[in-house]
Amino acid sequence: MIDDKKIEQKIAERLLEKDRIGWKMLYSEYSAYLTGVCSRYISEKEDIKDILQNGFIKMFHNIEGFEFRGDGSLKAWMRTIVINEALKLLREKKKVDFKTVDFEGLEIAEENQEPDFNYISKSKIQELISELPLGYRTVFNLYVFEEKTHREIAEILEIGESSSASQFHRAKNILAKKIKDYKLFNARVV
């Protein structure tokens, strides 16, 4: 792609001026990415919009506190803010009681499969992940994409550490099965 290295830093510096052009640049470059991140956690369009809006506003007001620490640090900072907003919304709306373990995946609870994400498109992967029950999905996302430990997830979601581990385990297995089924019935390389 383009040489992002110095550009990311310059955009970050420009943001401090808090002018429309600088922030529109930021929005144009990262809003699609952040929408992708957000929709991993939340399915309702309206909620996604609220979360992203609150996220950007939070970024705007906290930009002075941001310190550029090399490539990707701006992106990571933004992502953290958006995810926190998403989790906040999930907690507030009490959409899910993370403590409750969903029994849907019980029949494959004992398996230990590894999902194979080769030969399957990104949007399909995203779709399959969002089909996971909310509790599993959140744990799965935090573990795989945000690389949180089960202890950290337990703290964030206010569940037990072992609950986090077992929910992740189930999520992984469900996903593995979904992928297998998909490949089997579609046999298409996208």
Next chain:
Amino acid sequence: MSQDWEKMLRKKMEDYSELPPENLWEDLENELFPEEEKKQFVFLKPTQLSGNKSYLNIVFRAAAVVLIVLSAKSIITFPSKSIHYTKAETNEVVLPKPTFKQTLDTKEKSFISRKESFGSKTEPKVETEFLEKLKNKEESIFDLPEPLKPLLATKETRFSLPTSLDVAQEVFSAEKRKKKWVASVLAGQVASTASHQNSGYTSMSSTPLGAYTTALGNSVLTILERTSKEDISTKIKHRSPIQFGVGVQYPLSEKLTINSGLLYTKLVSELESGSDSKYINSVQTLHYLGVPLQMNYTFFEKKKLSAYSSIGVTAEKNIGGKVENHYRLKPIIEEVSTKKIEDKSIQLSANLLVGVQFKINNNVGIYLEPGLHYYVPNSSKAATLYNEKPFLVNTRMGLRFTLNN
């Protein structure tokens, strides 16, 4: 090992993106950037560092007028010079036409071909109209019309449009590449003064007055005769020179600029000999007008602060001067005489400075330039600070205005 699939998934989804919610930017814009008023142009006047003479006031007023003219010029040239890239705003982003257009042309072509291969369902009319407007800078790539928005969703088509990073790249290099004319106004204060004492009656240049007998007036001669046996000393003091100047700066490269302009310097020296009842007192005032030539190298620049080193030469010419002599020998002599000084010599000086500049806003900066100056001894007969102390430490401060921003 069980980590591998996680890593792989992470990597795969690293830049996964989706179409942002409709109107998200508009809502954000309304919240964060409500209609902005035109920014006020605030500027400071250079502080008057010393002096209470009326001559200084005139110069000061002239400097203020220059300031006002320069800042008025900056405000007036704003709208006509800026190229509108996004909708009308005060803080415009200026792009150099040729390069961006090139980028746009090649990307336009690939955009059209990509779009075709992706079987876009948009009306051709909407697209060509949009592309036309984009070319004429009436439209911005940030404001894609609705039918074209789905193209943003796919990474492949996104790359065909100039992305915001392309724009950012252009903006930043354009801002750097554009040569900015900078005007400056300065007020200077020389830190050094010089004073010393001679025994007997001497002139400003410390020559015993006895040597001038043929050139001296009666009053002085009388004073000399009557007091030759006493213990007399002459105190000579060269006051801090006062400087005002205007200048223009032109960038040679990203870090190197040259500047020149006009520098006015006022040198005042005082002589005092004798005691209360018999004395000679002189005040010498010299005015110089000079042309400085400086080369600045910026070695540090971050946000609003920048630091630079500078080297330069200045050639000054005396444009006038006078000596006011006051002779007293009680009770017979009480005389004040003024004599004009004419000095055709040229004073050259070289300097090495370090400067610090602070940006007040996009167009105005305040700077401080401490430095070392060397005044080349010349044939001038006038006794000045420069004769006594050719090496001077001087701190200048002033304002810089970007003229064509």
